[in-house]
Amino acid sequence: MRRLIVEKSPPLHGIINVSGSKNAVLPIMAACILANGEIKLEDIPKLEDVLVMERMIKAIGLEVHEDGKNLYIKGTENIKCEAPYDLVRMLRASFLVMGPILARKGKVRIALPGGCNIGSRPVDLHLKGFRALGAEIDMGHGYVEAHAQALRGNKIYLDFPSVGATENIMMAAILAKGVTILENAAEEPEIVDLANFLNEMGAKVVGAGTDCIRIEGVEWLKGTSHTVIPDRIEAGTYMIAAAMTGGRVVIRNVEIEHLKPIVAKLTEAGVAIDINENEIVVDGRRGIRHVDVKTLPYPGFPTDLQPQMMAMLSIAQGTSIVIETVFENRFQHVPELKRMGADIKIEGRSAVVQGVDNLTGAEVKATDLRAGAALVLAGLVAERQTEVTEIQHIHRGYVDMKGKLEQVGARIREIN
Missing domain, CATH: 3.65.10.10 (Enolpyruvate transferase domain)
Known part of the structure; x- marks a missing residue:
């Protein structure tokens, strides 16, 4: 089985082009x-x-x-x-x-x-x-x-x-x-x-x-x-990656209107965002504050970005509350993030996320598509190496995630 090896990376910097949805x-x-x-x-x-x-x-x-x-x-x-x-x-x-x-x-x-x-x-x-x-x-x-x-x-x-x-x-x-x-x-x-x-x-x-x-x-x-329209979930994933690594990344080929929920939450978390015609510049160099997130049908915050957002909040300053209203089984990434040192407590459909100073790399399993993306993002900021298994889930929803992250400075590789 193939797996992704992710190492702590420098702040991401560069351009990522979003694929079709x-x-x-x-x-x-x-x-x-x-x-x-x-x-x-x-x-x-x-x-x-x-x-x-x-x-x-x-x-x-x-x-x-x-x-x-x-x-x-x-x-x-x-x-x-x-x-x-x-x-x-x-x-x-x-x-x-x-x-x-x-x-x-x-x-x-x-x-x-x-x-x-x-x-x-x-x-x-x-x-x-x-x-x-x-x-x-x-x-x-x-x-x-x-x-x-x-x-x-x-x-x-x-x-x-x-x-x-x-x-x-x-x-x-x-x-x-x-x-x-x-x-x-x-x-x-x-x-x-x-x-x-x-x-x-x-x-x-x-x-x-x-x-x-x-x-x-x-x-x-x-x-x-x-x-086909650009993939708003792929765009949001890389926006979160830029924010949590403290980097500055230009996300191109996006529909700005489709990204309003994630733009609002990242802005609330202290991330600087500059919006142009079909691109978004995400600057996370000021650090990340805690925010509360509640998933809802569109135009609410998308459930498909909840795991990635939780990975970011696990290293944010303060305590965040994440409420999942769409899928009752969408906290499967939580035990894997906790293996990396995240401080998360689940109460029904709510998760209390206390930001920690550092995550630590571990062998973790992608239980589903978006959970896999969240674990890759966590690996970018974790001390020591993170090994993500079951990455066939990630390949179902992201076009060349490894390559796109590599081109903005991520230390990531795929092995057998």
């Missing part, structure tokens, strides 16, 4: 099932999850080939109604093919999804939406089946603003007859990017980015060319 490109790739004609997707991140989704849509019947950072996808009439189990179990986002297949073929069979073990992520809201559109749902033996003679628009209220359910229901409603109103919808930038992509293909979606999305059904979608 993993969480945006995966639903967009699933949405290609809806289209007739060729689609060109630009700035595609080279990630394990993207490769799995590529294999998934190929297996379903789409034609796929790549050229550098571009991905070319062509819809066909030979769309299969079942997604392969061995791919579904590898990737949570694979469940997003259910809505498009149901819309296109009128029936679909798919296994319950896998992905990072960070807490309960039931598919009930997805299925509630499909039922409201007229589908009949059968469940059993780890599979979900849905079929409908014709999907029809309806008013759907989500009990929680689930990103995946919002995306899946929106895609299912694209080819439905009539108008669908999706209330209490998630507002994440990735949903806006998906809606923009669908509209470029001929869909009629308005309201994405608000809690009420209106979808007017159309008969078919055409091909298009689309550039």
